[in-house]
Amino acid sequence: MKITDVKALRRDFPIFRHRTYVDTACYAPGYARVAQAAADWHSSAMLMPGTSFDQTLAWLKPVAFARVEAAKLLGAQEEEIAFITSTGMGNCKIADALDLKAGDNVVINDLEFPSNVIAFTARQRKGVEIRRVNHQGGRLLLDDFAKLVDDRTRLIAISSVQWTNGFRMDLKSLVDLAESKKAYVVVDSCQSLGAMELDVRKTGIHFMVTQSHKWLFGPFSTGLMFVRRDLIGKYDPTIVESGNLFKNPARQPYHHQLDLDNLTDYAIEFVDTAAKYQSCPNLPGLWGLYESLKTINAYGIANIEERVLHLTDRLIERLRAVKGFTVSTPCGEGERSGIVSATTGSVDTDLETMRRLSQLGVGVSVRYQAGCGGVRMSLHFYNDEEDIDRLISALLGETKPLYFH
Missing domain, CATH: 3.90.1150.10 (Aspartate Aminotransferase, domain 1)
Structure with missing residues (x-):
């Protein structure tokens, strides 16, 4: 459109x-449509027609639709999308899953918003080295990253667009550099997603985190996480909730997935999608996010x-x-x-x-x-x-x- x-x-x-x-x-x-969607969820919660099973499935349908729209916007697969509350929480889950150890290093830069680096700088207490690229006149140069990335680099943390001056990074070149040393790139897309194209296939990025209250014009405490398909089964979170174990409940009801009368072994068997990184869903927020994503994709x-x-x-x-x-x-x-x-x-x-x-x-x-x-x-x-x-x-x-x- x-x-x-x-x-x-x-x-x-x-x-x-x-x-x-x-x-x-x-x-x-x-955005009026986002506000109306959140209000619609609250209205349904006040009325509560039907059983709690039926109500939960009805509430989760727009969440499933939001995942479809998010995948479309990013050029991703649906199973590569998780919903998170913040970029900081998404990065904490990535740092946790990668199990960064003494001797590993993470490359950041001096223009990053704190939420895109503190999950990794906190690992300095475990002996992880933090290496920092300094900007050159407001630009981040690939050659400066190349000087710091080596065989012990596990991750490069970068924003697709910098929050102070709007500098837009060449993500594909950064991914190529990282992969030459078997490292990963995690992208904070808070200042671009919804306004600038970010195709996860063209760029090859490994992880992405974002929140919706900026360029996605969605609610607060509602965001997206992308985990590349080949990495989903390779790493598991240790911060676990029961929802990380379920398949998409909007398509397969809870009682068809687990024996709810025999859970006493409390076994952890993660779902084989990025949803294993999710927390309890912010339902009114995700209903609103669905509306904003739908609008963005409609315009293109x-x-x-x-x-x-x-x-x-x-x-x-x-x-x-x-x-x-x-x-x-x-x-x-x-x-x-x-x-x-x-x-x-x-x-x-x-x-x-x-x-x-x-x-x-x-x-x-x-x-x-x-x-x-x-x-x-x-x-x-x-x-x-x-x-x-x-x-x-x-x-x-x-x-x-x-x-x-």
């Missing part, structure tokens, strides 16, 4: 009725990426004409995403700018890490050219509130 009627799309995001919101990288504005991620890059092209061009601001986002071919950062050169002035814009009805953030960042603006496919015009007007010194109806 081509993105031709943006006004119709924006009607399902009520924030645009009164505010210019260009801050999806912090969290997405509420290639169409969405094309529109997002068109909008950020326009924003970068306009920002370069704003006196006193310097675009700090890398703008080379293949490096850009939906995030654009620009700075006055002063953190304090950038913060003052953010607060002044907010008073004018324009939502942005300020983010810095390792000396990289500035006023962070982030555009999704539901933004339009008028959002950019109002943002630029505010940056140029407009003093009247830019609310509109």
Whole structure:
């Protein structure tokens, strides 16, 4: 579906009725269909028609549909998808399953959001070495990773898009480097999935974790985990819940999978899918996620990426004409995403700018890490050219509130 009627799309995001919101990288504005789906689950929980078995199966059907949509978005198989509550929890389960030991090393970088590295840095207490690539002018260079990856490297942890400046990593080249040393790549796609194409087959990534409240415009505490098919049977989690042992209950009821009268041996026999990494499902969240994934796939991620890059092209061009601001986002071919950062050169002035814009009805953030960042603006496919015009007007010194109806 081509993105031709943006006004119709924006009607399902009520924030645009009164505010210019260009801050999806912090969290997405509420999507009416997601809110309605979560409300529908709560309504059904209050009414509880039928038996608890029947009710559970009915609740899990949208979860199964969400898995189908997630697999479609990623170019994955359904059995490679698990649902998680956060990127940090997903990474903890990966670190746990890989059983990192003294002498192993994990390669990170100095631009990463903490949740993509602390699960691995915590293993330093067990003797795991953490090696860090330092950015070069906001870019992460493959050659710098190559200098640190060796035969004891187990994992490279990387974001598909960096949270401070929107730098987009060449994942395929990084995977090729990792595999040359029999290492894995885990990708945090929080700042790209839903806006930028991420095909797990084309990139070859081994693991991926993400949350839905940013570019997937889904609920909080609801996320996705991808585990490549050839690795599912190779590693098992030690953080285990009963749900890790069941096949898809929306297609095969619980009482057809286990003898519920004879569980006293408490045997652990994992399901042979990525679902063995899941926890108890956040049902209202996953009902909402199904709606957001369905919308993204209906428009097509290639169409969405094309529109997002068109909008950020326009924003970068306009920002370069704003006196006193310097675009700090890398703008080379293949490096850009939906995030654009620009700075006055002063953190304090950038913060003052953010607060002044907010008073004018324009939502942005300020983010810095390792000396990289500035006023962070982030555009999704539901933004339009008028959002950019109002943002630029505010940056140029407009003093009247830019609310509109």
